[in-house]
Amino acid sequence: MTLRDALSAAAAQLAGVSATPRLDAELLAAFGLGISRDQLLLSGLEGSVPPDFAALVGRRLAHEPVAYIIGERDFWTLSLKIGAGVLVPRPDSETLIEAAIKFFHDRPPASILDLGTGSGALLLAALSHWPEAKGVGVDRSSAALTIAQINADACRLGNRTTFQSGDWGEGLDGLFDLILCNPPYIKDDVQLPREVADYEPLDALYAGPDGLNDYRRLALDIPRLLSALAAQPVFRVWRTPPPAPLPKALCDRSRAIARGRRPRSRSGCRPAVPSCWKSCRARRP
Secondary structure (H helix, E strand, O other): OOHHHHHHHHHHHHOOOOOOHHHHHHHHHHHHHOOOHHHHHHOOOOOOOOOOHHHHHHHHHOOOOHHHHHOEEEEOOEEEEOOOOOOOOOHHHHHHHHHHHHHOOOOOOOEEEEEOOOOOHHHHHHHHHOOOOEEEEEEOOHHHHHHHHHHHHHOOOHHHEEEEEOOOOOOOOOOEOEEEEOOOOEOOOOOOOHHHHOOOOHHHOEOOOOOOHHHHHHHHHOHHHEOOOOOOEEEEEOOOOOOOOOOHHHHOOOEEEEOOEOOOOOOOOOOOOOOOOEEEEEEOO
16 A cells, blocks of 8 residues: 555545544654655655554544644644643634734834743744743643743743743733733533543633633733733633623723724623634733
8 A cells, every 4th residue: 555545545534533634644644754744745655654654543533633643733833842731732822923913013022921831832933923032931730831841942942931830920020021821711511522621631721610710810910910011911712702791900901802893891891703713902001
C-alpha cells in the first residue's frame, strides 16, 4: 500500500470522529515520518507508510486530539508544544491577538499580562508581534507553566517572558498595558465532546452553574492591574447576553463592545451578537 492509499483509507476511517479527517491523517503521517506536513505533501505521497501509522490513527479513532498525539499545535505564526494537562489552543482565540493589534496600532504595549496562560499561546503570539514588549504569564497549573516555558524558549522569546504560578491576578503587582485572558466559560451541566471531556483539563473549561465564575474573579483583579496606556482587557465570551449581570466592579469600569456597537445595558454588559464565539472588548470609560 502506498502512502497515498494509506492516507485515503485513514481519512475514511476518521470521518466518523473528526470534522477534518484528511488533515488529521496527513498530520499523523507526517509525524510518523518525522517530517512536516508541507514536506509530506511535496513528497508526492508515493513513499512508504510510517510503521506506527495504524497505531496513530487508532489513537485518533479513540477521540484523542491530534495535538496531543503529535505533541504540537500551530497558533498565530508559532508552532507550540502541547502536552497532557494543557488546553489545546484554538484558532478562534487568535481573534484576541487581532483585536489587540488593532487597538494598539499606533502605540505598542510595553508590558503584557496573560492570565491563565496555558501553553503560553496568547502571550507568545503577542510578544512575537511586538518585539520590544515584555510579558508575564500566570497559571495555577505546573504542567502548563512547564510547557509555556518550553514554548517561550523554542520561539526565542524566553528572554522577554516570565511565567509564574498564581490564581488569576491574585497577589500580582505592577501595571500592564495589555491584559490577555481566555478564561473558562462553560456551564457545569454542559456535556462536552469526548475528545475534549476525555483528554483536556476540565478546570480550564468549566466555570460554575452559569459559566461566569472566573469572569467574576477577573472583574475584581483586572482594573487594578491596568496601566494608564491600557484601555482594554481582551476576553473571549461564549454567550450573550449573559444569564446574569456581570459584577458591578466590571460594569462600572468597562463597557462591552461587540461588532463596534456599545451594549444596550451598562449594568448587564449586553452586546447584541449571536450566541457563538465572538471577540468582546472591554474599554474603560
